[in-house]
Amino acid sequence: MRTVRLRRLGARRFALLVGAMMVTITGCATRGDGEAASQRFELGEVHGVDVGGVFVLKAEQSSDRLVELQGDANLLPLVELDVQGGVLRARTLASTMPQL
Known part of the structure; x- marks a missing residue:
């Protein structure tokens, strides 16, 4: 059970990281x-x-x-x-x- 929680937490952190990267990448582009x-x-x-x-x-x-x-x-x-x-x-x- 504890391992599942860590995996979910890891997936959430990964999703947040990917979201932050997308905002950063698109925010630096000249529109x-x-x-x-x-x-x-x-x-x-x-x-x-x-x-x-x-x-x-x-x-x-x-x-x-x-x-x-x-x-x-x-x-x-x-x-x-x-x-x-x-x-x-x-x-x-x-x-x-x-x-x-």
Whole structure:
């Protein structure tokens, strides 16, 4: 009987810890403002893409070598784009919570 109580207490503590972590993680993220914006960037030769973060990637073959970012106006400055070895890399510089 005593072991069961300790296990329940452990489960409660674990649940509280997970809840506290969720609040902490979401509280540190930059929340999107809901205002739609876009930015265009010209690129050199690219043969691959490496995406890290909260992105939806839409690729379209074209003679233009452009990348267009679309999203919350306040989050676009937090996106870093660079080309290394012909691979376009997209990363967020901070934790974000897009609204669009």
